[in-house]
């Protein structure tokens with residue numbers, strides 16, 4: 001099947017001929033103590049520059065932890081955390097994404113130079129749709145069941161893949177109706193957001209059903225709890241191999257973008273897969 005060729009994100013036309021790597025930059029108090037100060041901004045920017053050098057195509061900047069059980073921060077606090085980092089990276093020519101559920105944060109991030117709005121609540125807030133429609137940014141529509149604080153309390157679906165696909169397709173249509181060009185939209189099953197390990201595995205295995213909706217598919221499995229459950233590796237930082245394997249599987253089943261913490265390891269693994277595929281095409 002011929003999927004989309006480019007993903008239009010502000011001034012960038014991201015080429016989907018090969019899988020894109022989105023590096024995760026958390027500007028949250030647990031990663032960079034008291035976000036917003038210059039020292040922390042510098043530390044965040046240095047980490048992002050490293051990811052770009054390692055081969056990241058996009059840097060996803062987040063100022064709110066959406067880990068299961070995390071307490072929400074105010075939109076004003078969140079915007080203050082991310083805006084300076086985004087401005088510094090955009091100034092260096094990076095394609096920057098903002099990971100937020102709040103229209104105010106998205107709007108300030110776009111003013112600071114972000115090219116993508118990554119909304120884990122899937123553009124369910126009309127205000128967020130308005131911000132998106134008034135911009136030329138790329139958009140990531142993610143599926144989440146419930147709220148971060150409560151989403152892991154016994155999530156249940158009749159058919160998780162069908163329900164996620166239905167939601168993503170409905171939200172994409174709503175964005176298009178609001179005036180967003182189709183080639184700006186990417187979709188994401190939201191691995192770990194109101195899903196059990198079995199749900200996450202079903203979504204990964206049946207990713208072609210999401211790809212069939214005709215939008216680039218983004219997958220964020222990196223270091224997530226289901227990898228720990230499957231492998232018994234407790235420390236998230238030690239789940240690199242499991243995360244790389246999940247990223248490769250996602251790409252093999254149609255993901256156009258993988259959202260990862262371990263950029264260098266993922267880029268290296270994708271290069272090997274690509275080399276083997278190119279050998280097959282050279283025949």
Ligand code: HH2
Nearest residue numbers: 065066067099118140142188190191220
């Ligand atoms: N996962 C997290 C945050 N944002 N965005 C998209 N599009 N897809 C994802 O799977 C996704 C996301 C997980 O967030 P958190 O638990 O805060 O940790 P981290 O940002 O380090 O992954």
